[in-house]
Amino acid sequence: MRTPKDRDFLETDEGMFFCVTGYLHPPDKITAYLKYSPAVKGKWKRGTTYFRRELPYYHVFSISDTIDYLKENYPHYVHFCPVRHIEMSMVPISYIKKYYNxxxxxxxxxxxxxxxxxxxxxxxxxxxxxxxxxxxxxxxxxxxxxxxxxxxxxxxxxxxxxxxxxxxxxxxxxxxxxxxxxxxxxxxxxxxxxxxxxxxxxxxxxxxxxxxxxxxxxxxxxxxxxxxxxxxAEITGTYGDVTYTGRGPATVRAEIADSSESMFLPALYKIDNVKVMKGEDVVIEEIVSYEGVYCDVFSEGEKVEARGRLEQVNGKYRLVLGTLEVKNQYMRFV
Incomplete structure (x- = not known):
C-alpha cells in the first residue's frame, strides 16, 4: 500500500467503503470516514450486493452521524486520536480488505x-x-x-x-x-x-x-x-511530530496573507492583522479548513471572518474549521 492520500478509498472485511481523509494517519490505522455500507436495497450496486450511502452530503456533522453509527455497530472503527485530541473514525490496517488508488x-x-x-x-x-x-x-x-x-x-x-x-x-x-x-x-x-x-x-x-x-x-x-x-513530496510532517490541543471556540477577523496552500484539503490560509472577536486572545497564525467548500476561495489581501476550534500546535495557534466540537462554524468575506 502506497502512502495514504486524501480521497483514496478502502474496503473493510465487512464490505464497507471508507474514504480516506487528509494525510495524517497513525502507523497502524487510516483516518477515513464511512461512505457506503451494504444494504438490503439501495441506489448503488456491485455484483449482487446493494449499498446505501452513509454520507448524504459533505459536512462535518454528517460525518458525526457516521461516527455515531460506527460506535453503535462497529466500534473497532472509532478511536481517540492522542495527536489531535479528538475521537474520530479510523480503520485499523488489519481490517482493510482492499485499498483503492x-x-x-x-x-x-x-x-x-x-x-x-x-x-x-x-x-x-x-x-x-x-x-x-x-x-x-x-x-x-x-x-x-x-x-x-x-x-x-x-x-x-x-x-x-x-x-x-x-x-x-x-x-x-x-x-x-x-x-x-x-x-x-x-x-x-x-x-x-x-x-x-x-x-x-x-x-x-x-x-x-x-x-x-x-x-x-x-x-x-x-x-x-x-x-x-x-x-x-508535498506531504509535510509525520504523525506524532506535533500535537493539536483544542482551546475552545473562537471567532476572528483577519486578512489573508498567503492562500497558496488553500486548494488542498485541508485548506491552509496564513493570516495577518488578526483580531480575536470571541475566544482566547492569542496570536493566531493560520486558518485551516477540513470543509471543502472553503478550499481555494479567499485570496491574499482579502479580509475574512471565521469561527472554528482554536488549536494550540507546539506553542503556536491556529483556527480550525470542520471539527465536531464547535457549532456554527464558518468562514466568510468581510
Missing part, C-alpha cells in the same frame, strides 16, 4: 473502460492532458467510480489531480476545454441554494463562493468535480 483506477479506465461513464472519464482526462500537457500518471478518479460502485445513469465524475503545479495548470485551463460547461443559470442556483442551507451562508456569500469555484461543472452533460491532492 485513484491513479490506478484512472489507468484502468484508459485501457479497458466498461461502460459509457468510464469512457467519459477517460475522455475528460484526455482533454485535460491535451490542454495542459500533464501526464496521465498525475490524474486519478475517486468516488463511486473508483470502487466500481457507480451507475452510468446518475453517478458523477470526481477527478483527482496530484501536485500543486499540475493542479494550477488544470485550474487555469479547465473552463477552456471544448466539452466543459461551467455552473450557470439553474445549476448555479442549485449550488447556491445547497450551500446556503448546509453552511448557513447568506445569499451574497454563496454567490461570491460560486464565482470562485473553478473545479465544478459539466463534461458532456455529466457533472464533475476536480480535487487537487498532494504528492508524496
Amino acid at each position: 485513484p491513479e490506478t483506477r484512472m489507468n484502468q479506465l484508459f485501457s479497458e473502460p466498461k461502460d459509457e461513464l468510464e469512457e467519459k472519464v477517460a475522455a475528460f482526462a484526455q482533454e485535460i492532458m491535451d490542454e495542459t500537457g500533464i501526464p496521465l500518471k498525475v490524474l486519478g478518479v475517486t468516488g463511486s467510480i473508483l470502487i466500481n460502485l457507480h451507475n452510468p445513469v446518475f453517478s458523477d465524475m470526481d477527478v483527482i489531480v496530484y501536485g500543486k503545479e499540475n493542479s494550477l495548470k488544470v485550474k487555469n485551463t479547465l473552463k477552456t476545454l471544448a466539452h466543459v460547461a461551467i455552473l450557470e443559470n439553474e445549476k448555479k442556483e442549485e449550488w447556491i441554494q445547497h450551500k446556503m442551507k448546509i453552511f448557513c451562508m447568506d445569499r451574497r456569500q454563496a454567490q461570491l463562493f460560486a464565482a470562485r469555484k473553478w473545479n465544478y461543472g459539466f463534461f458532456k452533460n455529466t457533472y464533475f468535480s476536480v480535487h487537487p491532492t498532494r504528492t508524496d
Whole structure:
C-alpha cells in the first residue's frame, strides 16, 4: 500500500467503503470516514450486493452521524486520536480488505473502460492532458467510480489531480476545454441554494463562493468535480511530530496573507492583522479548513471572518474549521 492520500478509498472485511481523509494517519490505522455500507436495497450496486450511502452530503456533522453509527455497530472503527485530541473514525490496517488508488483506477479506465461513464472519464482526462500537457500518471478518479460502485445513469465524475503545479495548470485551463460547461443559470442556483442551507451562508456569500469555484461543472452533460491532492513530496510532517490541543471556540477577523496552500484539503490560509472577536486572545497564525467548500476561495489581501476550534500546535495557534466540537462554524468575506 502506497502512502495514504486524501480521497483514496478502502474496503473493510465487512464490505464497507471508507474514504480516506487528509494525510495524517497513525502507523497502524487510516483516518477515513464511512461512505457506503451494504444494504438490503439501495441506489448503488456491485455484483449482487446493494449499498446505501452513509454520507448524504459533505459536512462535518454528517460525518458525526457516521461516527455515531460506527460506535453503535462497529466500534473497532472509532478511536481517540492522542495527536489531535479528538475521537474520530479510523480503520485499523488489519481490517482493510482492499485499498483503492485513484491513479490506478484512472489507468484502468484508459485501457479497458466498461461502460459509457468510464469512457467519459477517460475522455475528460484526455482533454485535460491535451490542454495542459500533464501526464496521465498525475490524474486519478475517486468516488463511486473508483470502487466500481457507480451507475452510468446518475453517478458523477470526481477527478483527482496530484501536485500543486499540475493542479494550477488544470485550474487555469479547465473552463477552456471544448466539452466543459461551467455552473450557470439553474445549476448555479442549485449550488447556491445547497450551500446556503448546509453552511448557513447568506445569499451574497454563496454567490461570491460560486464565482470562485473553478473545479465544478459539466463534461458532456455529466457533472464533475476536480480535487487537487498532494504528492508524496508535498506531504509535510509525520504523525506524532506535533500535537493539536483544542482551546475552545473562537471567532476572528483577519486578512489573508498567503492562500497558496488553500486548494488542498485541508485548506491552509496564513493570516495577518488578526483580531480575536470571541475566544482566547492569542496570536493566531493560520486558518485551516477540513470543509471543502472553503478550499481555494479567499485570496491574499482579502479580509475574512471565521469561527472554528482554536488549536494550540507546539506553542503556536491556529483556527480550525470542520471539527465536531464547535457549532456554527464558518468562514466568510468581510
